[in-house]
Amino acid sequence: GNSVTQMEGPVTLSEEAFLTINCTYTATGYPSLFWYVQYPGEGLQLLLKATKADDKGSNKGFEATYRKETTSFHLEKGSVQVSDSAVYFCLRGETSGSRLTFGEGTQLTVNP
């Protein structure tokens, strides 16, 4: 079946460090890919998305590029802030709609 594999956490960085959270997906169909963020005690918020190969999603300084050749959608940010501390989820959505496949989530802690 379809799956998403995320880099295991937790990840701890100092403020202004470079962030990469790896995400790979199974190469079946033509999925859309998403990164969602969850702050403590809250629901998930869409961070960015890409719907086809070579698309780059970006938001709030975060970026991810849909790479079909490596089946990856790695999340990057050049300079993290303390306020970026949260859990990040990589997801794939199928072209027929409805269900999403979730990665396990990566806890990020940014220290001042």
Add this chain to the structure above:
Amino acid sequence: DGGITQSPKYLFRKEGQNVTLSCEQNLNHDAMYWYRQDPGQGLRLIYYSQIVNDFQKGDIAEGYSVSREKKESFPLTVTSAQKNPTAFYLCASSTASYNEQFFGPGTRLTVL
């Protein structure tokens, strides 16, 4: 403001009691979803509904029930048959043809 609401934010129940969690959306979305999240883990799909008066089991439907009598509402009942109901429950919605999901703020259920 358009959005998705869940109530209450915190809910306490005694073991053996059924409890119903509310989810309402005013985004005019056709599809709605219920997820369960346990501490430090990803999300697991309980039930989803793609249209009014129709719903399907997700990956962990046992011990739960839902109804979809109105487009805006998708309540989840946690029954006494659910062996370990204490968790964080998240509701989401999406359009039928595009799979980006919008999440509510969640309900934390604690069974004493």
